[in-house]
Amino acid sequence: MDLGLNMLRLSPKNEAQVVSPLSVIFALALVQAGAKGGTRSQINEVISKGATDDEFVDFYSNLANSTLSPSSGVQTRIANAFFLNGKYSIDEQYNDTITEKYSSKVEALDFGQIKHSTEIINEFVSMTTEGKIKDFIPEDIVSAKWEEDSADGSIIDRTFRSIENVQKEMEFLNERDESRYNTEDEEMEVLSLRYKDTSSAFNIILPKKMFGLDELSANLTRDTDKPEPTISIPKMTVETDFDLKEALIAMGIEDMFSASADLTGIAESPPLAFSDATHKAIVEVDEGRIAAAAVTILR
Numbered sequence: 001m002d003l004g005l006n007m008l009r010l011s012p013k014n015e016a017q018v019v020s021p022l023s024v025i026f027a028l029a030l031v032q033a034g035a036k037g038g039t040r041s042q043i044n045e046v047i048s049k050g051a052t053d054d055e056f057v058d059f060y061s062n063l064a065n066s067t068l069s070p071s072s073g074v075q076t077r078i079a080n081a082f083f084l085n086g087k088y089s090i091d092e093q094y095n096d097t098i099t100e101k102y103s104s105k106v107e108a109l110d111f112g113q114i115k116h117s118t119e120i121i122n123e124f125v126s127m128t129t130e131g132k133i134k135d136f137i138p139e140d141i142v143s144a145k146w147e148e149d150s151a152d153g154s155i156i157d158r159t160f161r162s163i164e165n166v167q168k169e170m171e172f173l174n175e176r177d178e179s180r181y182n183t184e185d186e187e188m189e190v191l192s193l194r195y196k197d198t199s200s201a202f203n204i205i206l207p208k209k210m211f212g213l214d215e216l217s218a219n220l221t222r223d224t225d226k227p228e229p230t231i232s233i234p235k236m237t238v239e240t241d242f243d244l245k246e247a248l249i250a251m252g253i254e255d256m257f258s259a260s261a262d263l264t265g266i267a268e269s270p271p272l273a274f275s276d277a278t279h280k281a282i283v284e285v286d287e288g289r290i291a292a293a294a295v296t297i298l299r
Contacts, residue, residue, distance in 0.1 A: 003047055003251075010247040018238050018281040020294030022067070026080055027296040029060045030104060031256060031274075034094045034266030039255040046251050061101040080104035081124060085111050088267045155287065160234050161210070170234040173287050184208075191233075193290075202290050204233065237284045244277035244296065274298050 004021035011017040025047050032043045040053070048056045067078060082098060084090050086108040098104040105124065109117045126134055156174060161167045183190045187209070193202045245257060255261050261273035281294040 006251055007242065007247055010250055011242060016238050016240065017242070018240050018283050018292075019242055019279065020281045020292070020296075022078075023281070023294035023296045024244065024279060025060065026064065026078060026102065027277075027298050028253075029056075029102060030080060030082060030098050031263070031298060032056065033097045033101070034091065034263055035256065035261075036265055037262040038260065039262045042253045042255055046248070046253055057097070057101055064102055078103075079124070081121075082106045083117070083121060084108050084267070088270075088272075090267055091265055094266050155235070158232070158234075170236065172232050172234050173285075174232045202285075233285065235286050237282070239282040240280070242279040242281070244279040245274075248277055 003025065004019060007019045007021065007024070008017060011019070028043050028047055032040055035043060044051060044053075044056060048059065051059065064078060064080075080098070080102050082090075082104055084106070088108075090106065090108070095106050099106060107120070109120060111117050122134065155171050157169055158172045159167050160170045160172075187207065189206045189208065191204045191206070193204070249257065256263070256274050257277075258273060259271075261271070263272040266272060276297075276299055278297045279295065281292065283290065283292040
C-alpha cells in the first residue's frame with residue numbers, strides 16, 4: 001500500500017492518474033534478485049522494509065503464485081520477462097532465481113537488430129495478455145467480474161468534475177446497497193466493491209472536499225466510521241503514463257540509475273545500470289466488471 005500511495009503522491013497534480021504498484025513491485029523484484037550492496041538495500045527499504053533477503057524472495061514469490069492462482073470471477077495474468085543484450089553473460093544463479101521464483105522468461109537478444117528484437121518482445125506481450133496490450137513490454141493484466149452485477153442498478157448521465165473548471169457528462173452506475181463495505185471519516189469516504197472472488201476488491205477513495213485528493217493522500221489513516229452507502233460511480237476508461245524513474249529516486253531507489261549501481265548478480269561485466277523506468281496503466285469500469293492492465297519497463 002505504501003508504494004502505491006507514494007506513487008500517487010508523486011504523480012502530476014490535478015490530473016486523473018492510474019498506477020499499478022503490483023506491476024512495479026514485480027519489476028523491482030527482478031532487479032533485487034541480481035542487485036548487491038546499497039542497490040539491493042535501497043530496493044528492500046522501499047518495497048519490503050525490514051525483511052531479510054530470503055524473506056523478500058519468499059514473500060514476493062508467494063505473492064506472484066497466489067495472484068496467478070485461478071479463482072472464480074477474477075482473472076489475473078502477470079508476465080515477467082528479462083531480455084538481456086546477447087553480448088552479456090547472465091549469471092546462472094540469477095537466471096535460476098527469477099525463473100523459479102518469479103516465473104520470469106529469460107532471453108538473450110541482439111538489440112542491434114531493433115526490428116527483430118521488437119517483434120520478439122511484442123509477440124511475448126500479445127501472447128501473454130491475449131492481445132490486451134500490444135507493442136509494449138507488459139507486467140500484469142487483471143480482469144474481474146463484480147460480486148454483484150451492477151447491471152441491476154440504474155445507469156444515468158451525470159456531470160463528472162475531475163479537476164477545477166473541468167467537467168464532462170458521463171454515464172454513472174447507481175445503486176443503494178447496505179451489504180457493500182464502506183467506511184468514512186471527516187476527510188474521506190471509502191467504498192469497497194468486491195469481485196466474485198471476494199479475496200479481491202476494487203477500493204474507491206473519495207475526498208469529501210472537492211478537488212481535495214492531493215491533500216487527502218498525504219493524510220490517510222485507518223480511523224473511519226461505517227455508514228450506509230449510496231453508490232454512484234462513473235463508467236470510465238482512464239489510461240495514464242507515469243515517470244517511474246523520477247518517483248523511484250524520490251523514494252530512495254537511486255543507485256540502480258547511476259554509476260554506483262551494483263548489479264553484478266545479473267552479470268559480472270561490463271558494469272550494468274538502468275537509464276530509465278517508465279510505467280503505463282489503464283483501468284476500465286462498467287456495470288459488469290473492472291478490467292485493468294499495467295506495464296512497467298526498466299531499461
